[in-house]
Amino acid sequence: MAVRTPAKSSKALLEPAATELMVTAPQASTMLTTPPPDQIIIPDAAGDDPLLAEFGMEAHPQGGFHGLLEVIPTKADYILDLIRANSLWPLLSGLSCCAIEMMSTATPMNDMDRFGMFPMRASPRQADVLIVAGTLTTKMAGPLVRLWAQMPEPKWCVAMGTCTTSGGRFKRSYSVVQGVDRVMPVDVYVPGCPPRPEGLIYGMMKLHELVKQRRGEWATYADRGPELRSWEGDVR
Amino acid sequence: MGHLRRPRSRAALLGRRRPLTAPASAGPLVRLLTDRFAGTVTDLWTDEDTVEVQVPGDQIVFTLRTLRDDPDFAFFFLADAAAVDYGVGNRFEVVYHLHSDRHPTWLRVRVRVNRENPVTPSVTSLWEGAMFHEREMYDMMGIVFEGNRDLRRIYMSPDYRSFPQRKDFLLPDDAADSPSAGNRPLERPETWDLTRLGDAAAHRDEPGGPL
Amino acid sequence: MTTTKEPRRAKAPALPSVAPAGQAEEPRIPDPLELDAAATAPRPEYYGFDIVPPPDRPPQTEREREIYTLGDGEMLVNMGPQHPSTHGVMRLVLKVRGEVVIDLDPVLGYLHRGIEKLCENATYTTVMTYVDPMDYMSAMHNEHAPAIAFEKLYGIKAPRRAEYIRALVVELNRVFSHGLMMGFLALDMGGLTPILYSFINRDQVVDLLSAISGQRMLFNFFRVGGVNFDVNDEFLSRLGTWRAGVLDTIEMNEKILTENEIFGARTKGMGVLSGQQAIDLGVSGPNLRASGVPFDVRRAHPYSIYPELEFEVITQEGGDTYARYLQRVAELKQSIHLIDQIVDRMPHGPVQAQVPGIIRPRPGRAYAAVESPRGLYSVYAISDGGPNPYRFRMRDPSFISLQVLPKLMPGHLIADTMAVMASFDPIMGGVDK
Numbered sequence: 001m002a003v004r005t006p007a008k009s010s011k012a013l014l015e016p017a018a019t020e021l022m023v024t025a026p027q028a029s030t031m032l033t034t035p036p037p038d039q040i041i042i043p044d045a046a047g048d049d050p051l052l053a054e055f056g057m058e059a060h061p062q063g064g065f066h067g068l069l070e071v072i073p074t075k076a077d078y079i080l081d082l083i084r085a086n087s088l089w090p091l092l093s094g095l096s097c098c099a100i101e102m103m104s105t106a107t108p109m110n111d112m113d114r115f116g117m118f119p120m121r122a123s124p125r126q127a128d129v130l131i132v133a134g135t136l137t138t139k140m141a142g143p144l145v146r147l148w149a150q151m152p153e154p155k156w157c158v159a160m161g162t163c164t165t166s167g168g169r170f171k172r173s174y175s176v177v178q179g180v181d182r183v184m185p186v187d188v189y190v191p192g193c194p195p196r197p198e199g200l201i202y203g204m205m206k207l208h209e210l211v212k213q214r215r216g217e218w219a220t221y222a223d224r225g226p227e228l229r230s231w232e233g234d235v236r
Numbered sequence: 237m238g239h240l241r242r243p244r245s246r247a248a249l250l251g252r253r254r255p256l257t258a259p260a261s262a263g264p265l266v267r268l269l270t271d272r273f274a275g276t277v278t279d280l281w282t283d284e285d286t287v288e289v290q291v292p293g294d295q296i297v298f299t300l301r302t303l304r305d306d307p308d309f310a311f312f313f314l315a316d317a318a319a320v321d322y323g324v325g326n327r328f329e330v331v332y333h334l335h336s337d338r339h340p341t342w343l344r345v346r347v348r349v350n351r352e353n354p355v356t357p358s359v360t361s362l363w364e365g366a367m368f369h370e371r372e373m374y375d376m377m378g379i380v381f382e383g384n385r386d387l388r389r390i391y392m393s394p395d396y397r398s399f400p401q402r403k404d405f406l407l408p409d410d411a412a413d414s415p416s417a418g419n420r421p422l423e424r425p426e427t428w429d430l431t432r433l434g435d436a437a438a439h440r441d442e443p444g445g446p447l
Numbered sequence: 448m449t450t451t452k453e454p455r456r457a458k459a460p461a462l463p464s465v466a467p468a469g470q471a472e473e474p475r476i477p478d479p480l481e482l483d484a485a486a487t488a489p490r491p492e493y494y495g496f497d498i499v500p501p502p503d504r505p506p507q508t509e510r511e512r513e514i515y516t517l518g519d520g521e522m523l524v525n526m527g528p529q530h531p532s533t534h535g536v537m538r539l540v541l542k543v544r545g546e547v548v549i550d551l552d553p554v555l556g557y558l559h560r561g562i563e564k565l566c567e568n569a570t571y572t573t574v575m576t577y578v579d580p581m582d583y584m585s586a587m588h589n590e591h592a593p594a595i596a597f598e599k600l601y602g603i604k605a606p607r608r609a610e611y612i613r614a615l616v617v618e619l620n621r622v623f624s625h626g627l628m629m630g631f632l633a634l635d636m637g638g639l640t641p642i643l644y645s646f647i648n649r650d651q652v653v654d655l656l657s658a659i660s661g662q663r664m665l666f667n668f669f670r671v672g673g674v675n676f677d678v679n680d681e682f683l684s685r686l687g688t689w690r691a692g693v694l695d696t697i698e699m700n701e702k703i704l705t706e707n708e709i710f711g712a713r714t715k716g717m718g719v720l721s722g723q724q725a726i727d728l729g730v731s732g733p734n735l736r737a738s739g740v741p742f743d744v745r746r747a748h749p750y751s752i753y754p755e756l757e758f759e760v761i762t763q764e765g766g767d768t769y770a771r772y773l774q775r776v777a778e779l780k781q782s783i784h785l786i787d788q789i790v791d792r793m794p795h796g797p798v799q800a801q802v803p804g805i806i807r808p809r810p811g812r813a814y815a816a817v818e819s820p821r822g823l824y825s826v827y828a829i830s831d832g833g834p835n836p837y838r839f840r841m842r843d844p845s846f847i848s849l850q851v852l853p854k855l856m857p858g859h860l861i862a863d864t865m866a867v868m869a870s871f872d873p874i875m876g877g878v879d880k
Contacts, residue, residue: 092529095557095558096535096580097664097665100664101663101664103642103646104646104649107642107643107646107647109646134535134558135558137558137559137560137879138393139392139393140536140557140558144529147529169576169577170562173407173564174405174561174564175392175559176561193665194663283813313742314729315823315842316825316827318838318840318842320829321838333825337742340748342816344814363727364728364850364854365729365847365850366729367850368850369729372846376563385509387508388507390555391556391559391880400564407561407565423805423834
């Protein structure tokens with residue numbers, strides 16, 4: 001029986017066709033020449049592929065473990081995750097007091113640049129992380145959600161401060177959204193009013209762990225599609 | 237038998253309330269106000285650093301213009317324009333605070349505004365800087381300023397329908413539980429029993445630490 | 448393999464056909480010369496990414512009609528609530544002709560948290576936690592004014608040592624606030640170094656303030672009747688170290704900015720505000736003094752221990768952005784001088800008068816104004832005899848200073864709007880309350 005071995009060396013990455021040939025071992029001798037175009041065998045649906053069926057991966061439309069990402073990440077995935085984690089570029093979305101502490105984290109006394117996070121991008125198209133720093137009000141919720149929607153994936157959201165975690169000290173206010181997770185999926189909550197820069201860095205380290213382990217909201221978010229809860233009715 | 241008085245700490249002496257300052261002796265400002273605005277100005281009250289007068293709504297622009305332009309008064313700076321809601325059956329009030337170099341005290345001018353029909357003249361013709369003050373008073377209290385060229389909402393969205401700082405706008409959730417509604421648990425010793433909050437609070441002081 | 452099924456064919460994706468389904472036509476590659484005609488054909492109005500169309504409801508007021516009526520060659524550009532300037536969330540709708548700003552409409556309220564309403568349900572001590580995040584860069588001033596107002600209502604005075612500590616922390620707050628303004632002004636014009644130096648200074652001062660109050664930014668330090676904690680050894684040792692190095696830290700920034708040609712070219716003559724105009728618009732504080740009007744609340748309506756300290760009211764001439772920058776640098780150094788005097792003269796004594804936890808002042812009204820780094824910050828408090836203030840009104844200087852923008856900006860380029868706005872140093876927390 002054909003066994004698909006996980007790629008243990010980088011050579012396997014350079015020759016993806018090699019696994020294909022290994023799979024079709026009995027017919028390997030017939031494939032020494034280029035096969036005619038009308039005989040290219042491409043599995044149309046995951047259900048047709050016995051290989052996926054053997055590992056129980058056929059239920060997912062693209063062939064994978066349903067609901068989870070790959071259990072055994074390849075070296076490429078690992079390196080990609082390392083690259084992503086070590087250069088998370090935040091979006092300049094400082095709303096209020098926590099923004100000053102976020103800026104303080106980016107400046108020489110508590111350097112966020114050591115973790116690759118210094119360039120605070122002004123445009124959401126170039127940003128990875130949305131650090132919501134400051135109180136989110138009902139008037140600002142619309143623009144902020146639009147910013148989140150404009151950010152390309154993979155993207156993460158860090159709720160900095162108690163105002164974004166749960167409404168904070170403005171718990172009974174008529175115009176404050178009680179926690180930014182009412183309008184967007186949040187990966188890391190950093191409590192504090194405002195959190196110390198060391199606290200924000202701790203939160204970013206947790207985010208690094210999430211990124212490297214492919215946990216967090218964006219993983220399932222990308223899988224299932226965005227499920228933004230409506231903010232118009234349910235903010236208070 | 238005399239009382240044995242415990243010596244009180246200096247801090248306690250400082251915390252004892254002085255009697256309310258009696259209305260100060262008529263300084264030059266008070267005399268000027270009573271002379272110049274005899275009919276208009278009512279309810280004069282002074283404190284050690286504020287002189288307060290009340291002016292009817294139709295006279296306010298004329299009064300403030302005189303206060304600003306007359307060299308004896310010279311109240312050139314409008315420090316604050318605030319709105320106060322005295323309750324549903326009661327009135328609104330617009331309060332102006334003025335500063336002058338010639339007089340050492342603040343001047344507080346209060347204008348009564350009818351709560352059912354809250355319209356009052358605007359002072360933007362005197363100070364352009366009153367524009368944002370008036371917009372905020374309109375946004376939060378619903379007081380309409382006649383003569384203001386730009387009276388629209390400033391804090392809330394343009395389609396917002398209530399006036400948040402009115403007394404009949406109750407904050408949701410627990411307006412009924414708030415101290416202003418009469419719920420003052422810190423003043424009732426029976427609420428100081430922590431066991432009713434649950435296990436963690438009840439066993440808070442026991443040795444053994446959390447968990 | 449799957450022997451029972453036939454091998455599937457790869458389906459080639461079909462090219463989209465331009466012609467209707469009946470005719471089999473090849474897709475047409477347009478001739479380069481034809482593009483010219485298409486390019487020169489009249490096009491409908493273009494709305495790009497950051498260009499906002501006029502609002503689709505009819506303008507409610509005269510002024511709105513004035514701004515949103517576009518003349519010939521004019522365009523509305525939105526500097527939206529999220530923009531690289533670090534003042535917070537404010538939206539400016541600019542009416543521009545080319546690059547020159549014709550008119551301006553500031554849209555506020557993106558940070559309105561309803562603090563005044565929340566304070567009506569809070570006890571007089573809890574109010575200190577609500578007013579902190581208003582003007583978050585100068586939280587001590589935010590607490591100073593309510594403390595004075597509530598003390599007037601309650602009828603007590605704070606002990607002298609408490610007043611000295613209050614003045615000390617208030618001046619420390621002014622030092623780092625003005626230092627940050629220098630950095631933000633440069634940042635809004637594109638210079639990235641001064642902000643880093645400003646934050647070094649700010650972090651040093653904030654470490655000092657955290658030694659005395661426990662918090663880095665939203666201090667919750669003032670109480671009705673005094674302050675919360677006394678000066679301790681940690682604070683004193685940090686104060687000594689800081690004081691020895693602060694003038695050099697400020698010098699680092701000054702060396703880059705004050706004599707800089709580029710900085711000068713971008714700030715001198717920009718946003719000129721005359722003294723009379725400033726008074727008319729309600730501008731106060733360093734912005735007013737930079738236009739030549741010597742109005743300082745610490746001298747005009749003295750509070751705390753300022754009558755005993757020696758300082759002069761500094762003014763500049765010109766009222767342009769450069770003058771406002773110089774004014775703040777001068778006031779920063781004046782604050783350091785004031786801190787020296789305060790530390791020399793601090794008396795012994797208690798730091799808090801003994802007042803109950805929930806105070807109930809007699810019914811009355813009180814007004815207290817302090818000099819915040821942005822101007823005259825005042826509190827008007829009305830008490831009804833209960834444990835909560837009946838009306839708690841704050842007058843924030845940044846809010847009033849923003850009225851200056853529609854008067855100053857016309858005639859400047861878009862890039863200058865940020866520089867002029869940064870020179871007024873608004874903080875959105877205070878603007879929106």
